[in-house]
Amino acid sequence: MKDTLNYLFSGNSLDKNQACELLTKIAEGQFTDAEIASFLTVFRMRPVKAEELSGFREALLNLCVKVDFSEFNTIDVVGTGGDGKNTFNISTASCFVLAGAGYKVTKHGNYGLSSVSGASNMFEYFGYSFSNDIDKLRKELDEIGICFFHAPLFHPAMKNVGPVRRALKVRTLFNMMGPIINPCSPKNQLVGTSDLEIMDLYNQVFEAGDQNYMLVHALDGYDEVSLTGDTRYMTRNVEDNLSPADFGFSPLKPEELSGGNSVEDAAAIFKNIMNTEATQAQQNVVIANAALGIQCMCPEKSLSDCVGEATDALKGKKALAVFTKLMNSN
Known part of the structure; x- marks a missing residue:
């Protein structure tokens, strides 16, 4: 997480795959509360980018309880x-x-x-x-x-x-x-x-x-x-x-x-x-x-x-x- 935080604090953004991988690790409990808080602070200081949001969304959908109602509109x-x-x-x-x-x-x-x-x-x-x-x-x-x-x-x-x-x-x-x-x-x-x-x-x-x-x-x-x-x-x-x-x-x-x-x-x-x-x-x-x-x-x-x-x-x-x-x- 340290390298990612330094990368983000330097004004960079994540691509979709990076965002998906990072949020997956966060959701799996791989980081401390302090690291998660620092990560969340980034997106209080600047808006989240669309590619980042897409990656975060993909991570949470991958981890969620799956529901297949595709037979319905x-x-x-x-x-x-x-x-x-x-x-x-x-x-x-x-x-x-x-x-x-x-x-x-x-x-x-x-x-x-x-x-x-x-x-x-x-x-x-x-x-x-x-x-x-x-x-x-x-x-x-x-x-x-x-x-x-x-x-x-x-x-x-x-x-x-x-x-x-x-x-x-x-x-x-x-x-x-x-x-x-x-x-x-x-x-x-x-x-x-x-x-x-x-x-x-x-x-x-x-x-x-x-x-x-x-x-x-x-x-x-x-x-x-x-x-x-x-x-x-x-x-x-x-x-x-x-x-x-x-x-x-x-x-x-x-x-x-x-x-x-x-x-x-x-x-x-x-x-x-x-x-x-x-x-x-x-x-x-x-x-x-x-x-x-x-x-x-x-x-x-x-x-x-x-x-x-x-x-x-x-x-x-x-x-x-x-x-x-x-x-x-x-």
Whole structure:
């Protein structure tokens, strides 16, 4: 590690193979906490390069609990976190809307970072049993249309960096890894990013692979479509902005997206959305994100048609039916 640290501190960067090899050794516990902390500090001083991120991603996917759901056309909707907006669980709610519309969703998530409640908090609160039993997850995906990968169960190698991350008390490169290390490598991904720099970085990583993807960033700082202003989006072939009016909605105020002050607050909002008893603003922002998920999977469909599908899935209680069935199955 000493030679690598000197190399990096001199302003150099790693190629993909070097990055993959180094992170594999870190995950396997070959270095001390002090060495790992020094390594992570490099990427607080400068942004990680796309080739480095690709190598780090490859290492974690190689080490994770493997999930082969290649027989399904799947999607994950996830944000990087780190936007500091404390929104309710928009991405997670959007996943149930997508499943309600008939699309197969393999949601990958963890406990909250930039908000009081992450995807794992919601699934856990409503009684979902975290598992890495592939047969159980395949049955859920096949029969219900959605399953959930609680990240710590699928990335056991991350335990070796956990103490260092907790001791540092700052965001590290591992915070941006979650959205790109779904253990089943879904064929489609809608990924929200907390800033345009990370958006461009992810685009370079995804461009080098064969996944179908769409990246989004609300230009006022949200890591998802917020409807509080324009949203930048990027696919393999298109880069443009979308306004709330493009979805057929009026602009929202930031306070309308608040997730509250506790997991219980966020859960109450989530349940109200599933029951179509939430505010129109809360329902609209979920519909907008689900609509982009549909368009990510079906780029031939117009945005208005995708909004229509998502609206029908939510307001027709199809998302609620999926949510109820999944929770009751556990």
